[in-house]
Amino acid sequence: MPKRIGKSDIIGEQGIAHIRKVVLDMGHLFYETGGVEAGIDGFIELRNDETGEVTNLLLQVQGKATAKEQLPAETMESFEWPCKEEDIAYWRQGTAPVLLIIVQTKFNRAYWKSIKDYFDDPKAIESRRVVFNKKVDSFDLAAKPAISTIAASVRPGAIAPPARISEQLVSNLLPVTFVSKRLFLAETDYRTNKEFGAALRDLVDDGHGEWIVKGGRILSFHDLDEHPWNRLCDVGTIESFPIEEWASSTDEDQQRDFVQLLNRSLSGMTGEALRFDREDKTHYFKCIPEKTRRIYYYRGFEKRTSRDVVRRYSKKQSPTETAYFRHSAFRARFHRFGDVWYLEVTPTYHFTRDGFREDRFAAEHLKKIKEFENNAAVVGQFAMWRHYLTRCHRGDMFSPEYPFLRFDVLEDFPIEQGVPDELWRSRESRQRAGLFGDDLIV
Incomplete structure (x- = not known):
């Protein structure tokens, strides 16, 4: 019997490749888990663009890839991604932040959510669905400051690469x-x-x-x-x-x-x-x-x-x-x-x-x-x-x-x-x- 690699395996690899490319474009590092894993496909380690220094500030990544043109419950602004109860419990009990990243391989785009933050709401846990805003939650270079801040918030005094965001402060x-x-x-x-x-x-x-x-x-x-x-x-x-x-x-x-x-x-x-x-x-x-x-x-x-x-x-x-x-x-x-x-x-x-x-x-x-x-x-x-x-x-x-x-x-x-x-x-x-x-x- 000839050896075969299924279509779903190819789609999964395309998803990981897309995540790796975006992370590298951000100037960070992506380490794929490989081998046996129970719900974490890889890790993002933050790296300072200006000095090249790696920080040991880590984010866990659970990637999901799909070749379908239509995402679950998709509208012009949003879509929903169903999650298993045991997966939610596994993601939430760890010490590191977890990013759920959905890759739509046909259109070469991805969306992300910080799972622990999202499931702080008991109603979200009850629904077992993550609602993505297609504009706000796009996983691309613009997501770098937010991801850096999430990683840096894990422990006091952690220093992440600066979030270069120009903002206007309004005084009351x-x-x-x-x-x-x-x-x-x-x-x-x-x-x-x-x-x-x-x-x-x-x-x-x-x-x-x-x-x-x-x-x-x-x-x-x-x-x-x-x-x-x-x-x-x-x-x-x-x-x-x-x-x-x-x-x-x-x-x-x-x-x-x-x-x-x-x-x-x-x-x-x-x-x-x-x-x-x-x-x-x-x-x-x-x-x-x-x-x-x-x-x-x-x-x-x-x-x-x-x-x-x-x-x-x-x-x-x-x-x-x-x-x-x-x-x-x-x-x-x-x-x-x-x-x-x-x-x-x-x-x-x-x-x-x-x-x-x-x-x-x-x-x-x-x-x-x-x-x-x-x-x-x-x-x-x-x-x-x-x-x-x-x-x-x-x-x-x-x-x-x-x-x-x-x-x-x-x-x-x-x-x-x-x-x-x-x-x-x-x-x-x-x-x-x-x-x-x-x-x-x-």
């Missing part, structure tokens, strides 16, 4: 510019903000809040010698100071007073569109009466877009009844670095039962949405708030500029090395459709 700080150049201080008969505010509302319908009262003295951006302020303080005690005297003060009491004044000014600037919740410490978009949705249009990082900043959700059992409203919100903190003040913007959400009063299940709603949100979603929210705050009352032919302060954009700054996005995605919850969407009434 907005520089503060003081439009008003002076502060005013005077004595008053009122002892607290609450008392002073009540007296101010007796004089004017719309009493602005850019002031604080402490110990019988009022500190304000407003000229206290003008109406209605001169009715509420002792004009003979009015003092005026350059704003830098307070903005740059090293006195802790003056710093606290100045931050309180900045916070009240932030509420004054945004009060037409936003409401401040003192309990939750959040600024959030107001609900428009008789409307179930409020949309804000803005320029994101790359293009113009929009966001539902207020949305109404119905009760599942009674779609005509309101369950709650979700409002886009942020928490604000002012910081001084050197001689410059910044507003720190932390995006979040606020929940109300009717658009105005806080929903009693707000904490549960927030916890649920945070479980689904990934880094890109949070950055997208910050882009919206940055657009709003840096354009709020900047002044145009229809409205004057806010007279006391404004916020500017802190330029994004590049870095030469970074963490591949694929690694962040692998450790975040996989995207799930229908978040807060199935029961939306508009």
